[in-house]
Amino acid sequence: MHSLTPTPIKLISYDHDGEKARHFTFGLLDPKAMAAPEPGQFFMLHVPGAGAAPFTFTRPPDSQGVFRALVRQMGSVTSALFDCEPGSILGVRGPFGKGWEISPLKDRRVLIIAGGCGLAPLVSLTDHLIMQQYCNELVLLYGSRSAAASVLNPERERWGKDIPVIDILENRGHKHIGLTGTPMDAIDMVINRMKAIPDVLLLCGPEIMMQSVAREFVRRGLDAKQIWLAIERRMHCAVGTCGHCYMEHQYACKDGPTYRWDALQKLVARQSADRQAAYHC
Amino acid sequence: MQTYRLDDPSVLQKHLAGKYRVYQMATGTEGNASWQPDVDGESISGGQRPPLSSAKTLFFSEQENLFSFDGECFRETLPTPEPFAVFGVHSCDLTAIAYQDQFFADDPYYQARRKQALLVGIDCITPCENGFCPTVDAGPGVSQSCADLILHCRQDGSWWLLVCNDKGVRAITGLDLDRAEDTALQTREQAIDSCKQQFADDGYLIDGIRVLHEEKMPEKFWQDVGLQCLACSGCTILCPTCSCYGTREKLVDDNRVEVERFWDSCLYESFQREASQHNPTLEPGQRVRRFWTHKFGNEFVETFDRYGCVGCGRCEETCPGVIGVHSIMKRLSKYA
Numbered sequence: 001m002h003s004l005t006p007t008p009i010k011l012i013s014y015d016h017d018g019e020k021a022r023h024f025t026f027g028l029l030d031p032k033a034m035a036a037p038e039p040g041q042f043f044m045l046h047v048p049g050a051g052a053a054p055f056t057f058t059r060p061p062d063s064q065g066v067f068r069a070l071v072r073q074m075g076s077v078t079s080a081l082f083d084c085e086p087g088s089i090l091g092v093r094g095p096f097g098k099g100w101e102i103s104p105l106k107d108r109r110v111l112i113i114a115g116g117c118g119l120a121p122l123v124s125l126t127d128h129l130i131m132q133q134y135c136n137e138l139v140l141l142y143g144s145r146s147a148a149a150s151v152l153n154p155e156r157e158r159w160g161k162d163i164p165v166i167d168i169l170e171n172r173g174h175k176h177i178g179l180t181g182t183p184m185d186a187i188d189m190v191i192n193r194m195k196a197i198p199d200v201l202l203l204c205g206p207e208i209m210m211q212s213v214a215r216e217f218v219r220r221g222l223d224a225k226q227i228w229l230a231i232e233r234r235m236h237c238a239v240g241t242c243g244h245c246y247m248e249h250q251y252a253c254k255d256g257p258t259y260r261w262d263a264l265q266k267l268v269a270r271q272s273a274d275r276q277a278a279y280h281c
Numbered sequence: 282m283q284t285y286r287l288d289d290p291s292v293l294q295k296h297l298a299g300k301y302r303v304y305q306m307a308t309g310t311e312g313n314a315s316w317q318p319d320v321d322g323e324s325i326s327g328g329q330r331p332p333l334s335s336a337k338t339l340f341f342s343e344q345e346n347l348f349s350f351d352g353e354c355f356r357e358t359l360p361t362p363e364p365f366a367v368f369g370v371h372s373c374d375l376t377a378i379a380y381q382d383q384f385f386a387d388d389p390y391y392q393a394r395r396k397q398a399l400l401v402g403i404d405c406i407t408p409c410e411n412g413f414c415p416t417v418d419a420g421p422g423v424s425q426s427c428a429d430l431i432l433h434c435r436q437d438g439s440w441w442l443l444v445c446n447d448k449g450v451r452a453i454t455g456l457d458l459d460r461a462e463d464t465a466l467q468t469r470e471q472a473i474d475s476c477k478q479q480f481a482d483d484g485y486l487i488d489g490i491r492v493l494h495e496e497k498m499p500e501k502f503w504q505d506v507g508l509q510c511l512a513c514s515g516c517t518i519l520c521p522t523c524s525c526y527g528t529r530e531k532l533v534d535d536n537r538v539e540v541e542r543f544w545d546s547c548l549y550e551s552f553q554r555e556a557s558q559h560n561p562t563l564e565p566g567q568r569v570r571r572f573w574t575h576k577f578g579n580e581f582v583e584t585f586d587r588y589g590c591v592g593c594g595r596c597e598e599t600c601p602g603v604i605g606v607h608s609i610m611k612r613l614s615k616y617a
Contacts, residue, residue, distance in 0.1 A: 001389045004542075005348040005357040048350040048538045049530050053556070075556025091355050207559075234555045236528045236542075241388060243525035243547055246571065247561070249580035270570065271561040 002239040006046040006091025007033040012066065013086050018144075018151035021072040021117065022082065023058065026092070028065030035095060036060060039102070039125035040230055040258045043094030044238045045069070050080030054235045054253070057095070058123040058152070070120040070151055096238040097257050100125050101228060102134070104200055109137040111190065111198035113183050113213055115205025116144050119152050121230045121257070122204055126155075130162045138163045139198070141190050143183040143205070146171045166190060184212055187220075197222060203229035203261075207268075214261045227261035231268075247271065282425055283450075284465045285458035287440040290325045290432055293401070294368055296456045301366035301399055304339060306332045316367065327434025330409040331371040331593060335521035339367060340394045341381060344543040347390065347528065352536045359393050366399040366452070372420030373412065373593040375402050375427035377521030383585055384524055390542075399452050402428035406472055408480045411594025411607065416483040419591040422473035433469050441465050488617035489610030490577050497616040506609065507566030509602035514546035516572070516596035516605065522589050525552070547572060573609060 009026045017023040028034055037043070037060050046052040053075070059068040073082050084090065102125070110129070114122055119142055129135055140159060144150040146169055156165050168179040168186045179186050183205075191197055201217050203210040210229045218224050233245035233252040240254035247267035250256070259267075287293060297303050298319075305325065307317035314332035316339060346358040370378070378400065385391035402423035405414075414420030423431045430452060431443040441461050444450055492498055517523040527545035530538055545552065548568050554560040562568050575581060576590040590606065597605030 001392065002387045003357070003389070006355045008353065008355060046350075046355075046540075048352075049532055051528065051530055078556065089353055091350070232555065232559075233561065234553055236526070239387070241385065241524065242527065242542075243545070244527070244553060246547070246553075248571070248574070249578055249584075268561070270567055272563040272567070 002237075002241070003093070004237060004239075006044070006052075006093050009065075009090050009092045011084050011086055011088045011090060017070060017153065018072070019146075019149040020074075021070060021149075021151050023068060023070050023152070024081075025066060025068050026090070028061060028067075028092070029089075031061070031063065031065030033065070034061055034092065037095030037124075038099035039128055040099030040121050041095040041097050042121070042238075042257065043069075043092050043096065044235070045071075045077070045081070046091030046093070047077050047080045047084070048089075048091065051077045052091075052093075052236070053077040054096075054232075054238060054257075056121040056123075056230075058120055058155075059127075060124060070117060070123075072117050072151070093238065097253055098255065100202065100230075100258050101260075102128070104226070104228075105129065105135055107134075107136050108199035109194060109196060110135045110200045110202065111139050111141065111194065112202045113141045113205070114143070114203070115183060115209045116149065117151055118203075118205030118210075118230075119156075120204075122202065123152060123155055125202075126159060130159060137195055137198075139190060139194055140165045141168065141183050141186055142166070143168045143170070143186075143209070145169070147173065164193060166193070183209060184216065187213070187216060191220075199226060201227045203227065207231060224262040225260060228258060229261055229264065230258045231256060231264070233257070282466070283444045284461040285442045285444070285453075286461050287432070287442045287458065290369070290440055293430075293432070293442060293453070293456065294325075297366045297368065297399070297401070297452060300452065301364045302362075303366045303368050304336075305368040318365070325369045325403065325432070327403075327406050327438075327440075329369070329403070331374055331412075333519060333595065333598070335374045335377060335519065335593070335595070336367050336370055337374075337377065337381060337521050337523075339365075339398065340378065340391050341385065341524060341526075341544075342390070342394075344541055345390060347540045347542050349533075349540070350538045357389075358539075359389055362394055362397045364397045364399070366401055368401045369403045369432065370400055370428070371403060371405055372423045372427070373414045373591040374521050375400060375423055376414075376419035376587075376591045377593075379424075379427045380522050380585055380587065380589065380591070381524060384522075399430070399448060400428045402431045404431065404433045404469065404473060404476075406434055406476050408476065409594070411597045411605075412592055413480060413483055413486055413594060413606075414592040415477045415480055416486050417588050417590050417592040419587075421476045422469070433472070435468075436472070441469065443469075485614040486607075486610045489613035492613040492616045493573060493577050494579055498613055499616075502612070502616075503566035503570040504564070505566075506604050506612070507564060507569045509604045510548055510565045510569050511602050512546070512548050512550060512565070513601060514548060515599035515601070517546040517548060518544060519595040519599050520576075521591060521593060521595075522576075547575075569604065576606075
């Protein structure tokens with residue numbers, strides 16, 4: 001049986017991590033209450049009195065049940081979370097969904113392109129790939145609205161010691177140097193920097209960005225079956241019964257949120273692809 | 282399947298009332314029938330049509346608490362119903378319950394109610410106004426796999442009682458009934474076949490479903506139909522297989538929160554809208570199209586081994602925008 005009842009967690013601490021974004025550290029009151037998640041799986045965070053919303057693990061629960069998640073203040077649940085002080089008791093359910101397929105990345109040239117808070121579902125995967133030296137080549141291209149809106153700065157700085165991490169900002173401001181534009185504008189530069197066109201492309205960010213980038217790489221010769229992405233949908237139950245995250249006959253909470261790009265196309269062909277908010281969690 | 286003679290269904294009803302809380306159709310002040318417990322004075326008849334509200338609310342509650350939070354702990358609030366019998370459920374609605382049994386197989390709230398229920402079906406012996414159950418293999422005779430007991434009204438006004446399974450056997454234990462004649466099941470099949478022959482021509486339904494499968498309709502079709510959807514949720518509320526729900530928080534007092542789920546509708550504009558305001562189904566045509574593919578799409582048949590529509594016709598009856606199943610299929614069939 002599915003349980004729709006959360007298990008309690010304590011809000012341990014948080015760091016400010018970009019505009020209206022915080023990197024939270026939570027602790028399971030019972031460290032054994034949750035199964036170990038795979039990179040890319042998500043959990044439902046329950047903020048009593050406000051509701052629940054899906055978030056990804058940026059660090060899975062350790063032996064003490066401590067885990068981390070990046071959250072941008074966007075709606076009523078996240079606003080209520082931002083009002084919580086360390087020590088607050090909240091709820092969690094999970095892990096849910098399908099995470100990233102890791103085996104196709106073994107000894108391959110892998111390019112990760114993330115936008116805004118879309119980097120969050122790729123954090124634990126990137127950590128894993130770097131730590132295990134799993135890929136032949138690994139490059140991260142990260143796009144965001146501005147330097148202030150960029151998230152996971154400590155993580156990108158840390159990864160930058162092991163792999164190329166390339167940032168591109170839509171609005172760079174006069175004080176900064178570097179790439180300006182969206183990830184689409186940096187594709188030539190990234191490919192030139194890699195040994196060759198990547199074998200595998202991983203995407204997470206605004207859907208319109210992911211679609212544009214995926215189509216461009218397919219145009220350049222990358223097999224559509226080598227493109228993977230994670231999508232965001234509204235979710236209430238996370239077990240495939242409430243219906244909110246439907247895409248044709250599938251449910252993003254259960255059948256996703258990571259998909260192979262060509263498989264996803266059939267599901268989103270008739271959905272509205274426009275992103276009204278360019279970069280968000 | 283053992284079959285017995287029954288002079289009057291009320292004999293069975295009274296017997297079951299000693300073991301179960303009995304729900305049956307009751308007519309309200311506005312003339313609409315709905316499922317009510319402990320109904321006195323209402324008889325059941327062979328020609329009775331299904332009530333406007335299906336029996337799904339008895340298992341998938343219109344609103345129910347999922348859990349509560351007291352500031353420290355979350356506590357699951359599972360329902361604990363006494364054994365209950367649903368008396369006189371038509372084949373379309375029983376087929377829908379079997380469909381939801383599968384959909385909610387791992388839902389503890391649904392299953393807590395379902396395991397306590399005895400389903401007493403009733404064969405339809407005449408078609409109802411908007412029903413087309415034979416077209417979607419959901420009637421008019423009750424399938425043995427969908428009920429525990431089946432009532433069949435004979436032409437002379439007497440009844441047969443069919444016992445489908447062990448649960449049915451236990452339910453009638455203590456009831457003194459005569460075995461039916463050997464030809465009972467065959468005669469019942471003939472009556473059901475005769476009922477099937479009386480249904481209106483379903484050619485446009487079959488054509489419309491085929492057009493939907495083959496996507497022969499232009500994209501503009503759904504835009505036009507979407508304009509007629511008032512997002513009233515009448516169809517999704519009355520549809521016996523619709524199962525979408527939302528959740529909401531109820532502040533009981535300073536220290537206690539209850540979380541409730543409630544019937545939602547995929548036809549609401551906000552149904553898929555995210556906190557960022559991104560809405561993957563912003564256009565009403567997208568939502569209406571998905572509703573109908575959910576009811577007739579082949580992809581769902583692969584999972585459930587049948588269509589999501591059981592042919593009750595309630596959507597046609599309730600839709601103020603005239604885009605219920607008959608209206609939609611007539612329009613789709615023009616592209617056949």
